[in-house]
Amino acid sequence: MKKVFWDNPYQSNLTTSVASVSGNRILFEETIAFSFSGGQESDKAYVNGLTITNSEIDGNLIYYTLPDGHSLNRGDNVIMEINCPRRYRLMRLHFAAELVLELVSRKLSIEIIDAHIAEIKSRIDFFYANNISTALVSLLIEYNEIICQNAPIKTGFSDIEKQIRYWEIEGFSKVPCGGTHVKSTAEVGLVTLKRVNLGREKERIEIRLVDDAVI
Numbered sequence: 001m002k003k004v005f006w007d008n009p010y011q012s013n014l015t016t017s018v019a020s021v022s023g024n025r026i027l028f029e030e031t032i033a034f035s036f037s038g039g040q041e042s043d044k045a046y047v048n049g050l051t052i053t054n055s056e057i058d059g060n061l062i063y064y065t066l067p068d069g070h071s072l073n074r075g076d077n078v079i080m081e082i083n084c085p086r087r088y089r090l091m092r093l094h095f096a097a098e099l100v101l102e103l104v105s106r107k108l109s110i111e112i113i114d115a116h117i118a119e120i121k122s123r124i125d126f127f128y129a130n131n132i133s134t135a136l137v138s139l140l141i142e143y144n145e146i147i148c149q150n151a152p153i154k155t156g157f158s159d160i161e162k163q164i165r166y167w168e169i170e171g172f173s174k175v176p177c178g179g180t181h182v183k184s185t186a187e188v189g190l191v192t193l194k195r196v197n198l199g200r201e202k203e204r205i206e207i208r209l210v211d212d213a214v215i
Contacts, residue, residue, distance in 0.1 A: 001061050002030040005043075006155070006165065009091055009180040012084040018076045025056075025063050026072060033082055035062045039115035039122075040094050040179045044083040047072075060163050087180065089119050089209070094179045095153065095167070095188045096143075096207050097122040102173050103142050104205070107135055113202065117179075122207045125198065132203040133195035140193055146172065150186035 004014055016030040026047070033045035035055035045052045047066060054065035072078065094117045101124055104110060113125040126132065146169070154168040158176065167181055168174040182188055189209055196204040 001028070003062075003163075004030055004032045005034045005180050009087070009182075010084075012087075013079060013081045015077060015079055018072050018074050018078060021072055021074055024065050024068065024070065026066055026070070027061060027063050028078070028080065031062055031064075032080055033062070033064065034087070034090075034180055038177060038179050039097075040090060040117040041119070043090075044086055046081045048078050086119050088182075090117055091180045091182050092188050092209060093117050093119075093122040093207065095181050095185075096191050096209070097124055098167065098175065098177060098179075099143060099146060099185070099188070100124065100139065100191075100193070100205060100207060102175060103139055104132075104135070107139065108132075120208070120212075123196075123204055124207075125202060125204045127201060128203045129201045130203075131195070131197070132205065136193045136195060136205070140191075144190060147185045147188060147190060150184050152184055153181050155181050 004011055011032050014030060014032045016028045019027040019029050033052060033055065034043045035057050036042045037057060042055050050066050050070055052064045053067060056063045097115055097117055101112065111127040113127055115124045116122065151169045156166060158164050158166050164176060165178040166174055167177050189211060191210055192208050194206040196206055198204055
């Protein structure tokens with residue numbers, strides 16, 4: 001299966017063909033629809049106008065669930081579309097979280113618990129005995145410096161067979177990641193950071209885009 005969302009994460013539609021059908025579970029030869037992985041939510045996507053209701057990663061393949069009565073058969077050509085504005089927001093908030101995490105890891109002795117990238121905000125949860133808000137001002141200064149550099153964000157395979165991907169800002173960091181990414185740090189944009197105490201030495205950083213109407 002060719003994952004076009006890695007080759008061109010800005011592509012909004014694709015003509016592809018059905019590789020296999022098992023009831024409502026469909027495999028396509030190619031796909032532009034990202035499936036939940038690494039904390040990044042799945043795309044909202046459609047096949048011939050039908051909403052993809054679920055997706056599942058199995059090895060290097062992604063199986064998609066379509067509604068009853070889809071009438072697709074192996075070999076059929078279809079048009080796959082994604083909600084492009086949603087994808088773009090996920091791309092920006094994904095990399096904002098990646099950058100914040102990298103900077104936090106350099107600044108603090110800290111352990112990540114979980115991360116989640118949604119359309120409105122992203123969040124990162126940590127095991128940390130102190131109040132993480134004391135680090136947010138300096139963290140945001142460093143983040144803004146990288147954003148304002150308009151540095152290119154390179155992506156590629158570190159292992160093609162296992163489909164292990166990475167992002168890289170030359171001279172800053174190279175990090176394993178299989179998500180979708182914008183082309184430059186300026187495109188990610190400025191963010192706000194908010195501390196949330198989860199209790200029991202657990203801290204959360206919430207990340208929102210500055211250009212949102214609601215912060």
